[in-house]
Amino acid sequence: MLKLIKYLKNYKKEAVLSPLFKFFEAGLELLAPLIIAKMIDIGIKNADKTYIIKMGLLIIVFSFVGLVCAILAQYFAAKAAVGFSTGLRDDLFRHIMSLSMNEADSVGRDTLIARVINDTDQIQMGLNLTFRLVLRSPLIVFGALFMAFTIDGFEALIFAGVILLLCITVVLIMSKSVIYYKNVQKKLDAVLGKISENLAGVRVIRAFSQQEVQKEEFNSISNSLMREQVFAGKLSALMNPITYMIINFGIIAILYTGAVRVYTGRLTQGAVVALVNYMGQILVELLKLANLIILMSRSYACTKRVLGVFDIKNSLIGGELDLGDVFDRVYGSDYKYHDKDDKNGVFPPVIEFDNTGFVYPESGAHAVEGINFSIKRGQTIGIIGATGSGKTTLINLIPRFYDATSGSVKIAGSNIKDYTIESLRKHISVVGQKSLLFSGTIKSNLKWGDSDADDAQLEQALEIAQGKEIIDLKHDGLESEIEQLGRNLSGGQKQRISIARSLVRMPEILILDDSSSALDYLTDFKLRKAISGLDKNMTVIIVSQRVSSIKNADMIIVLDEGRIAGIGTHEELVKSCLLYHEICSSQLFEENAV
CATH class of the missing domain: 3.40.50.300 (P-loop containing nucleotide triphosphate hydrolases)
Known part of the structure; x- marks a missing residue:
């Protein structure tokens, strides 16, 4: 929690005033039994109505002042806790948005959502309750013990024994409850994940009539969470009956010994009533303290989970080059793509893959491997291959959604890691x-x-x-x-x-990753024709399952299981690449494929 204390810097006043007002309220509450004792021992004993009214008015004033203190404490606690969680949630969201897809994939979307929403809410509630009880409850418990000693030392020993037993009970129950509440948070993640998965895939679920199957799976996960919560709840529920039993035995002991001491003249009737009231105050505050410990244990677990997200460092570190400036310097404002420039190497490729490979986190196999090709500025490139051949992975390396795990990717002659992330993505547009x-x-x-x-x-x-x-x-x-x-x-x-x-x-580079799959062939044709009529310096990369979408590209790259199976024009690949020929044959009439 100390690592998150910075989010209270704008609420220092509220963080101090809330416990302080609760402290004042507790002090007034501790004085009330003494006033009642005086009303009994002096006012009632002597039938002094004026004294009884005066003491009664004093209790009313104390109660009113205590109410005002409680309201102010609640207000300041809520303001500080909500402000704290707002700042925490904002920074957590910014941090998550700054992570690369690599880190986001490794943590999981559902887990990140749970951290931003559920975990920050738990921390907020724990902080709110802490502000209100961190001073009040200990002051009431130990204050009541102190007051008992001021009234009668012998009776105070009963208080000390009762408080010791209560503390042992609370510690034993809470130590077990904390473990189970941590498991509850883990199972809650599973429930959130299942809900997210089903909402995202609701159409597929209905299309395959899998509603009942998904209901059963959700019920299984939900029941597992319920069982964990019920068990933790039962364990926590032991707190009330055990503490009440200990307190009631304590009250019986006070009444019995107090009656004897009143009879012998060593204690007054008002003192016995005050001692019983103090015992009741201890019971109430220890129950509140137990609830605080439970909530704090949840908050602690949630804090560790939130800090775990903050500890994830972004692997994408941008360079210092501005891609726009590099384009102007390398190609000049009058650059136009010509075949002779390709042959003579006058200008560097706009994109160059040099023995590039990539492995997804926790995956042993390469998604793409040994990729070598270059693209001249102004070219239109087609990428085709079977599902899972690495097409999307390949183009995701260009705007640095992922970083290559081997080899390199260059733009305008410089490694993409040398460019600032902002300028890189400003000049590259990706349609997924x-x-x-x-x-x-x-x-x-x-x-x-x-x-x-x-x-x-x-x-x-x-x-x-x-x-x-x-x-x-x-x-x-x-x-x-x-x-x-x-x-x-x-x-x-x-x-x-x-x-x-x-x-x-x-953009300088436009990447269309199978982005026209929902369009009919005529609209797709019109789209490609319109794009081809744009600025000739715009480099266009079209990833598609349709041969017709890439047939007229300047160069076509055929991928097969993460490797390049062929590079060339449509006419060249039909003759030289068996895989491409098979794809064409499956989509076009044989006479149009050759």
Whole structure:
């Protein structure tokens, strides 16, 4: 928790005032039994109504002041705890967003969500309760013991014995409960993971009529969590009956010994009543303290889990070069792609893979290995291969979503690790296989590509992406609402808006990773034709399962099990690469394949 104390720096006043007001409240509460004792021993004994009224008014004043102190303590505790968790959650989210896909994959999406939401909430509740009880409960317990000694030393020994037994009980039960509550948090992660998986794949589940199977699996995980929670709850529930039993035996002992001492004149009736009240105060506060310990144990476990996320370091360390400056210096503003430049090597390749390989975390096999090829600026490159051949992995290395585990990737003659992450991704646009849109409007989503783009530029990007009809058919045009993840759009509409979003910035390198799979062949053809008519210096990489989408590319790369099976034009590969010939034969008429 000490590592997170920095999030209280803006709430130092609240962090001090909350326990302080609780301290004042506890002090007033400890005085109340003494006042009642005086009312009995002086007011009632002497039938002094004036004294009884005066003491009664004093108790009312104390109660009112105590109420005000309690309200202020609650307010300051809540303000500090909520402010603490807000700062923690913000920094945790920023840290997670700064992690590379490598680190995010190794931890898991569901685990990260649980850390941001559930764990920070548990820490907040633990902190809130700590502010309110960290001074109050010990003061009441030991204050009541001290008051008992001021009243009668013999009776105070009963208090000391009762407090010792209660402390032993609390420690034994809490030490076991902490272990089980840690297991509860782990099983909660499993439940959250299952919920996330089912919500994401609800269509697939229904398509295969797997609802009942998933219900049974969820019930199994949920029941496991329930059993752990019930067992931990039962263990914690032992606290009340055992503590009440100890306190009641203590009260019986006080009443019995007190009656004897009252009879012999060594103790007053009011003193016995005060001692019984103090015993009740100890019971209440120890129960509160037990709840605090339980919540603190949960908070401690959650704190370790949150700190574990902060301890994950981003493996992607950017360089100092600006990709835009390097492009201007290397290629110049008048650069145009020509075949002769390729042959004579006048300009360096815009992208170069040099014996590049990559292995996913906790995977023994290479996803891609021994990749060697180069792309000239302005070329259109096609990448094709069977499912799982490494196509997406390969293009994910270009914008540094992952770092190559062997070899290197260069852009404009420099290793991509030498560029700043911001400039690298500013000049590279990637449209992934799954079109992800965010809640807002079509306009707000398109502006992700360039926040300074005007409506004309946005509409032009949509037109190139064959998505102009989307806004034409909608009443609000660019201001039309998009629900979370684009739920109110079809797959083809989402893909076209995603492509338009990447085209808004007119990047140096455009990567389309099977991003037109939901489009019909005619729309796909129009899209490729429109892109080919753009700035000739834009390098376009098209990853596709369709031969028709890459057939006219300047160069086609065929991947097979993470390795290059062939490189060349369509005509060259049909003759020289058996795998490509088989792909063509399966999709095109044989006479068009050769």
